[in-house]
Amino acid sequence: xxxxxxxxxxxxxxxxxxxxxxxNDNARQxxxxxxxxxxxxxxxxxxxxxxxxxxxxxxxxxxxxRQAKIQVTGNAGVGxxxxxxSGEVRxxxxxxxxxxxxxxxxxxxxxxxxxxxxGISMKGIDIVVGGSVGHMSAFMGxxxxxxxxxxxxxxxxxxxxxxxxxxRGRVESLGADCKEKEMTAHHLEKxxxxxxxxxxxxxxxxxxxxxxxxQLYHFKIGNLGAY
Amino acid sequence: xxxxxxLYAKEPAFGERLGAHLADMLVEMSDRGPDSAGVALYRxxxxxxxxxxxxxxxxxxxxxxxxxxLAEAFDPHVSLERRGSHTVVMLTAGLAALxxxxxxxxxxxxxxxxxxxxxxxxxxGHPCExxxxxxxxxxxxxxxxxxxxxxxxxxxxxxxxxxxxTGLDLCLVHNGSLxxxxxxxxxxxxxxxxxxxxxDSEVAAGFLAWRLAEGDSLEEALERGMTELxxxxxxxxxxxxxxxxxxxxxxxxxxxxxxxxxxxxxxxxYRAIATLPGAQEARIWEPKPGQIYAWGA
Numbered sequence: 073x074x075x076x077x078x079x080x081x082x083x084x085x086x087x088x089x090x091x092x093x094x095x096n097d098n099a100r101q102x103x104x105x106x107x108x109x110x111x112x113x114x115x116x117x118x119x120x121x122x123x124x125x126x127x128x129x130x131x132x133x134x135x136x137x138r139q140a141k142i143q144v145t146g147n148a149g150v151g152x153x154x155x156x157x158s159g160e161v162r163x164x165x166x167x168x169x170x171x172x173x174x175x176x177x178x179x180x181x182x183x184x185x186x187x188x189x190x191g192i193s194m195k196g197i198d199i200v201v202g203g204s205v206g207h208m209s210a211f212m213g214x215x216x217x218x219x220x221x222x223x224x225x226x227x228x229x230x231x232x233x234x235x236x237x238x239x240r241g242r243v244e245s246l247g248a249d250c251k252e253k254e255m256t257a258h259h260l261e262k263x264x265x266x267x268x269x270x271x272x273x274x275x276x277x278x279x280x281x282x283x284x285x286x287q288l289y290h291f292k293i294g295n296l297g298a299y
Numbered sequence: 300x301x302x303x304x305x306l307y308a309k310e311p312a313f314g315e316r317l318g319a320h321l322a323d324m325l326v327e328m329s330d331r332g333p334d335s336a337g338v339a340l341y342r343x344x345x346x347x348x349x350x351x352x353x354x355x356x357x358x359x360x361x362x363x364x365x366x367x368x369l370a371e372a373f374d375p376h377v378s379l380e381r382r383g384s385h386t387v388v389m390l391t392a393g394l395a396a397l398x399x400x401x402x403x404x405x406x407x408x409x410x411x412x413x414x415x416x417x418x419x420x421x422x423x424g425h426p427c428e429x430x431x432x433x434x435x436x437x438x439x440x441x442x443x444x445x446x447x448x449x450x451x452x453x454x455x456x457x458x459x460x461x462x463x464x465t466g467l468d469l470c471l472v473h474n475g476s477l478x479x480x481x482x483x484x485x486x487x488x489x490x491x492x493x494x495x496x497x498x499d500s501e502v503a504a505g506f507l508a509w510r511l512a513e514g515d516s517l518e519e520a521l522e523r524g525m526t527e528l529x530x531x532x533x534x535x536x537x538x539x540x541x542x543x544x545x546x547x548x549x550x551x552x553x554x555x556x557x558x559x560x561x562x563x564x565x566x567x568x569y570r571a572i573a574t575l576p577g578a579q580e581a582r583i584w585e586p587k588p589g590q591i592y593a594w595g596a
Contacts, residue, residue, distance in 0.1 A: 150553060166583075188549075
């Protein structure tokens with residue numbers, strides 16, 4: 073375990089160190105202290121490292137992550153795990169807007185709440201939120217899944233493509249072209265596996281499933297007169 | 300992009316160092332607004348029936364001269380305290396009479412704020428420099444707001460800087476941009492609201508000033524603002540007793556709130572709050588869109 077105090081080690085230097093760990097290097101576990109809301113903590117990692125950040129981080133923490141397992145003991149600011157490719161990011165507190173935005177893969181777990189636009193334009197990432205998500209979550213989501221144990225704010229899944237959404241609590245409103253769908257045995261199993269992977273305890277049967285109504289996909293011949 | 304900070308002392312002892320804490324928060328938001336900075340501090344009330352003004356004068360203003368003129372026209376016991384390019388004036392006078400006197404006798408001076416407790420200071424330049432110039436670190440107070448500005452809608456001048464005074468002991472800071480400010484400015488001017496610049500945020504300040512003058516409560520004025528102001532905003536509004544925070548209904552602009560036994564703070568980013576004692580243990584949350592949060596106000 074390598075310990076790095078961000079009060080004394082510049083963030084850029086620290087990130088470069090984490091980004092340049094080689095595939096065969098032995099030192100793969102890091103603990104960062106005193107982030108004090110700094111931006112882009114542990115962003116751009118490409119190796120299967122284990123990084124724990126003790127405290128609250130600012131914007132864009134763990135962005136573009138590939139393979140690394142990153143854990144934050146406090147809260148995270150805007151754009152947490154943005155465009156994550158693979159690996160796992162876990163936040164013990166709350167996360168701000170656009171958590172997991174455009175994520176292509178990997179697992180993001182926020183044990184608390186996230187605010188608006190969680191999973192916006194998600195492209196394959198799996199997101200599990202222990203609390204509630206804010207408005208416009210999963211906006212234009214293309215692939216992957218979002219499971220929310222609490223409530224979802226207004227316009228959930230607006231203009232959704234094919235991402236799967238599961239909500240245990242109340243959905244304030246569904247966005248355009250998002251509708252409730254049947255929770256089949258197949259989906260119960262998928263959600264069960266996702267919750268297990270996220271180490272979040274909940275019964276899949278308590279969730280409702282939402283997905284794309286697929287009405288915005290194609291040009292409608294009835295609109296021809298508009299051109 | 301701009302930075303906003305707000306700090307409210309729940310314990311008087313914390314207020315002793317309010318200026319220093321607000322300065323730390325403001326400097327931390329420098330990256331978000333390196334063009335200019337400003338603060339509104341609520342501190343040291345004017346004597347009973349008195350008025351506290353902050354005047355801004357161009358370089359070379361003879362403040363001793365101003366003092367004599369004020370003593371002669373209004374109050375022989377007038378006091379002046381210099382703070383960078385600003386001067387805090389305490390005196391007994393009517394605000395309307397003072398305004399017309401200023402326009403006639405001292406047209407080079409600009410009235411920055413007026414009230415019993417408010418002191419607004421703002422200047423163009425890097426927040427670090429502004430904080431030094433205004434000797435902010437040495438000042439105590441009950442609460443205060445601050446702003447670092449990255450100009451997008453209008454020029455970088457002291458007049459375009461925040462906070463904007465919105466009436467006696469009231470002020471506004473804004474992060475965001477308004478799209479219907481031209482039309483609204485014309486409407487407000489017609490209604491008799493004085494607006495000094497082409498800045499969008501000043502229109503929001505003018506709108507609140509107008510609604511409050513028409514008898515709205517702060518909450519009513521803000522509710523109405525949500526329907527009339529088109530654009531992105533996080534507002535922080537300072538009042539004599541505290542401050543309020545409001546984000547636009549789709550929450551385009553960031554904001555975070557935190558509270559301990561000693562203080563309540565708001566900032567555009569948590570790293571500004573992280574400078575405060577006890578921040579690690581504070582209760583921290585993100586204000587919901589379109590919801591008014593207020594302390595003391």
